[in-house]
Amino acid sequence: MATLVFVESAEGKIKKTSLEAVVYAAAIGGDVIAIALGTEVDDSELAGLGNYGAIKVLKVSDDRLNQGVIQAYANVLNQAMTSMGSDILVLANSSLGTPVSARVAIKQDASLVTNVTELPDTSNGFKVKRSIYTGKAFANVELTKARKVIAIKKNAAEIKEIGGSAAVEEFSPELTDSDFEVAITGVDKATGDILLPEAEIVVSGGRGLKGPENWGMIEDLAQELEAATGCSKPVSDIGWRPHHEHVGQTGVKVSPTLYIAVGISGAIQHLAGVNSSKYIVVVNKDEEAPFFKAADYGIAGDAFDVIPKLTEALKAAR
Amino acid sequence: MKLLVCITHVPDTTSKISFTDDDQKFDQTGVQFIIGPYDDYALARAVELKEQSGGSITVLNVGGSETEPTIRKALAIGADEAVRVNADPTDSLFVAKQIAEHAKDSGYDLILMGRESIDFNGGMVHGMVGEMLGIPSVSPVMTLDVDGDSVKMSREIEGGKEVVEAKMPLVAGCQEPIAEWKIPNMRGIMSARTKPLNVVEPVSDEVSSTLEKYELPPAKGAVKMIDADKVSELVD
Numbered sequence: 136m137a138t139l140v141f142v143e144s145a146e147g148k149i150k151k152t153s154l155e156a157v158v159y160a161a162a163i164g165g166d167v168i169a170i171a172l173g174t175e176v177d178d179s180e181l182a183g184l185g186n187y188g189a190i191k192v193l194k195v196s197d198d199r200l201n202q203g204v205i206q207a208y209a210n211v212l213n214q215a216m217t218s219m220g221s222d223i224l225v226l227a228n229s230s231l232g233t234p235v236s237a238r239v240a241i242k243q244d245a246s247l248v249t250n251v252t253e254l255p256d257t258s259n260g261f262k263v264k265r266s267i268y269t270g271k272a273f274a275n276v277e278l279t280k281a282r283k284v285i286a287i288k289k290n291a292a293e294i295k296e297i298g299g300s301a302a303v304e305e306f307s308p309e310l311t312d313s314d315f316e317v318a319i320t321g322v323d324k325a326t327g328d329i330l331l332p333e334a335e336i337v338v339s340g341g342r343g344l345k346g347p348e349n350w351g352m353i354e355d356l357a358q359e360l361e362a363a364t365g366c367s368k369p370v371s372d373i374g375w376r377p378h379h380e381h382v383g384q385t386g387v388k389v390s391p392t393l394y395i396a397v398g399i400s401g402a403i404q405h406l407a408g409v410n411s412s413k414y415i416v417v418v419n420k421d422e423e424a425p426f427f428k429a430a431d432y433g434i435a436g437d438a439f440d441v442i443p444k445l446t447e448a449l450k451a452a453r
Numbered sequence: 454m455k456l457l458v459c460i461t462h463v464p465d466t467t468s469k470i471s472f473t474d475d476d477q478k479f480d481q482t483g484v485q486f487i488i489g490p491y492d493d494y495a496l497a498r499a500v501e502l503k504e505q506s507g508g509s510i511t512v513l514n515v516g517g518s519e520t521e522p523t524i525r526k527a528l529a530i531g532a533d534e535a536v537r538v539n540a541d542p543t544d545s546l547f548v549a550k551q552i553a554e555h556a557k558d559s560g561y562d563l564i565l566m567g568r569e570s571i572d573f574n575g576g577m578v579h580g581m582v583g584e585m586l587g588i589p590s591v592s593p594v595m596t597l598d599v600d601g602d603s604v605k606m607s608r609e610i611e612g613g614k615e616v617v618e619a620k621m622p623l624v625a626g627c628q629e630p631i632a633e634w635k636i637p638n639m640r641g642i643m644s645a646r647t648k649p650l651n652v653v654e655p656v657s658d659e660v661s662s663t664l665e666k667y668e669l670p671p672a673k674g675a676v677k678m679i680d681a682d683k684v685s686e687l688v689d
Contacts, residue, residue: 145611203610205580206589228576230610234592234626237545237580246661247545249575262665267573271470274573275665317589317619324613332611378595378630379613384466384571385490385629403467410670417676430676 161188343398401426491567592626
């Protein structure tokens with residue numbers, strides 16, 4: 136039995152959440168075959184997936200797949216599952232992976248589950264734990280179909296390097312023009328920044344910062360910590376920060392090791408986006424701010440005073 | 454233009470989540486139910502599209518009779534008619550089948566829904582419906598404009614967005630800032646009472662997953678407060 140893993144990349148590197156998907160698949164048991172679409176990742180990077188448990192990596196060298204066309208991706212993964220005889224497809228939840236997984240599941244007549252947070256329990260059937268109510272609870276579900284598509288949440292598997300290198304093979308699915316009838320005609324993406332859903336540390340600012348011109352200190356702190364920057368919903372609504380930085384119930388859900396919230400009161404909708412963070416630090420001048428109840432560490436003080444000091448202290452500690 | 458908007462009936466975002474019946478059931482005590490916030494965006498955009506170029510809006514919900522107040526609210530916001538598939542929305546595959554069954558011969562130009570429900574957060578139904586109907590599915594969609602039979606969307610990606618163009622019909626999973634939420638006015642509320650709400654029985658009972666049990670995350674320890682003058686302590 137082989138488990139197929141769909142891996143995504145950013146700027147030529149396999150995403151960390153995709154490495155977690157490879158580790159997750161290896162833990163299920165059986166052979167792990169990874170698949171990468173497009174021509175933007177070189178063979179040595181792909182062979183490196185062997186270090187995480189893949190025995191083979193399929194690459195689909197088609198320039199049209201350098202863009203994430205949902206239908207075409209679903210078609211390729213479907214053909215790969217069939218051709219490799221895979222009963223299970225594992226992938227990371229993402230803006231591309233999740234919509235693609237839904238179409239693959241229908242093509243394969245497979246059970247699909249997203250937001251999976253732990254390795255499956257296969258002692259009696261095939262059961263997984265998934266996050267529900269935007270991180271406020273979990274559901275343990277049994278996947279009842281013979282084939283399965285599993286989309287994992289960040290940190291569902293702990294990355295282990297086992298050494299070794301995977302064989303890279305070309306895979307040539309049949310694709311027609313109709314697979315590309317949905318055209319991606321432009322991409323507007325911040326480059327060089329650390330992607331919010333992938334980040335180990337996130338520094339977020341709220342309305343307490345008073346205006347977009349004050350984001351410099353957030354960025355300084357983020358840079359010092361190699362962190363991604365986020366913001367609360369009101370901040371993205373009034374246009375101080377771009378929408379893809381909005382963390383919360385209706386924005387990005389993050390699961391970093393460390394989440395630092397500056398000038399965010401901690402409305403329940405914001406907490407829903409951060410409640411799977413390992414440690415939460417809250418800086419707010421209102422010591423009654425509800426966010427402190429959800430925090431591991433709190434500083435009741437003026438952000439304009441505290442944040443530069445914190446950045447300096449980190450610099451000094453290096 | 455013929456529009457279908459699929460809505461979920463979900464606990465308000467401020468709800469405290471707890472379970473009963475040996476962790477088999479969501480505890481509805483004291484919980485306020487709303488139209489799913491993402492679905493609400495989809496509905497608002499549908500109302501705007503209808504205002505621009507005419508047409509009709511049907512809302513569809515899979516749920517028991519308790520969801521009817523939520524459906525009436527969608528009618529008050531601007532939908533013309535509603536369909537309730539009379540069944541508990543047990544899993545994504547089940548819900549997608551009901552939507553696809555309703556939509557397959559109805560000639561919808563656009564099928565809009567939220568990018569995900571806020572109870573199960575699956576984010577799967579739009580893709581499943583698209584695949585079942587053999588039409589494109591795009592999600593998460595931040596803007597959506599129609600020109601003739603072409604649709605131009607922006608889709609959120611990690612760290613930014615991309616421009617996506619496609620022909621109708623298609624399915625879109627919507628999110629902010631596609632439109633501003635609409636609050637029903639008095640006239641809308643009055644007219645919603647008499648708009649048609651058709652109840653149909655489900656077409657299939659096929660599911661692909663079954664619930665074992667729910668659980669809550671472990672309680673968080675107490676916060677450790679640090680003096681604002683001693684931030685360096687945090688570094689250690």
